[in-house]
Amino acid sequence: DIRMTQSPASLSASLGETVNIECLASEDIYSDLAWYQQKPGKSPQLLIYNANSLQNGVPSRFSGSGSGTQYSLKINSLQSEDVATYFCQQYNNYPLWTFGGGTKLELK
Amino acid sequence: EVQLVESGGGLVQPGRSLKLSCAASGFTFSNYYMAWVRQAPKKGLEWVATISTSGSRTYYPDSVKGRFTISRDNAKSSLYLQMNSLKSEDTATYYCARKANWESYFDYWGQGVMVTVSS
Numbered sequence: 001d002i003r004m005t006q007s008p009a010s011l012s013a014s015l016g017e018t019v020n021i022e023c024l025a026s027e028d029i030y031s032d033l034a035w036y037q038q039k040p041g042k043s044p045q046l047l048i049y050n051a052n053s054l055q056n057g058v059p060s061r062f063s064g065s066g067s068g069t070q071y072s073l074k075i076n077s078l079q080s081e082d083v084a085t086y087f088c089q090q091y092n093n094y095p096l097w098t099f100g101g102g103t104k105l106e107l108k
Numbered sequence: 109e110v111q112l113v114e115s116g117g118g119l120v121q122p123g124r125s126l127k128l129s130c131a132a133s134g135f136t137f138s139n140y141y142m143a144w145v146r147q148a149p150k151k152g153l154e155w156v157a158t159i160s161t162s163g164s165r166t167y168y169p170d171s172v173k174g175r176f177t178i179s180r181d182n183a184k185s186s187l188y189l190q191m192n193s194l195k196s197e198d199t200a201t202y203y204c205a206r207k208a209n210w211e212s213y214f215d216y217w218g219q220g221v222m223v224t225v226s227s
Contacts (some may be wrong), residue, residue: 005134034213043203043217094168097155
């Protein structure tokens with residue numbers, strides 16, 4: 001199975017700051033990577049797919065990048081509604097999907 | 109509007125069975141692969157099962173293979189998960205999710221249903 005390692009596990013940032021979350025795959029996943037946002041008490045919601053494509057309705061302050069085994073999610077100008085846990089997911093090894101452990105984002 | 113609504117969760121003893129349901133609306137259910145993903149309390153996400161559009165193909169990770177069975181009824185726009193021989197480590201919130209067409213990420217998720225396995 002492909003292992004997905006996210007970092008950091010948690011971070012604290014101020015309103016207006018730029019935040020970066022990393023996801024490392026144990027092997028090349030050829031940009032078959034999605035990012036999900038899970039707000040407290042809610043279900044996950046798709047933010048980014050194919051490593052850098054923004055899902056419809058997602059604010060443009062969210063962006064994804066990366067290739068090979070290294071990927072990142074960037075949040076520009078952090079807003080209060082961005083407080084959530086973020087998960088990466090690989091789908092290159094279909095149908096054996098695997099997720100990263102999550103990054104909990106809090107306001108400082 | 110796409111909606112996925114899970115039901116059937118609850119408290120169950122180890123070794124017993126439980127069947128979850130997911131009612132879909134707002135899209136042509138029979139055109140999409142569907143899946144179950146679970147999340148243990150305060151933990152990450154774990155894919156549990158996937159089913160093809162017709163139901164002829166199913167996929168499971170080793171952690172549930174042989175114990176869980178995913179099925180669907182396209183006439184009722186419903187997805188199911190039969191869970192047998194339940195273990196304490198199956199305690200989690202179970203989400204019904206839609207696999208995007210032509211891609212393999214999950215584009216819509218239900219609100220989740222809690223399953224607690226405990227004596």
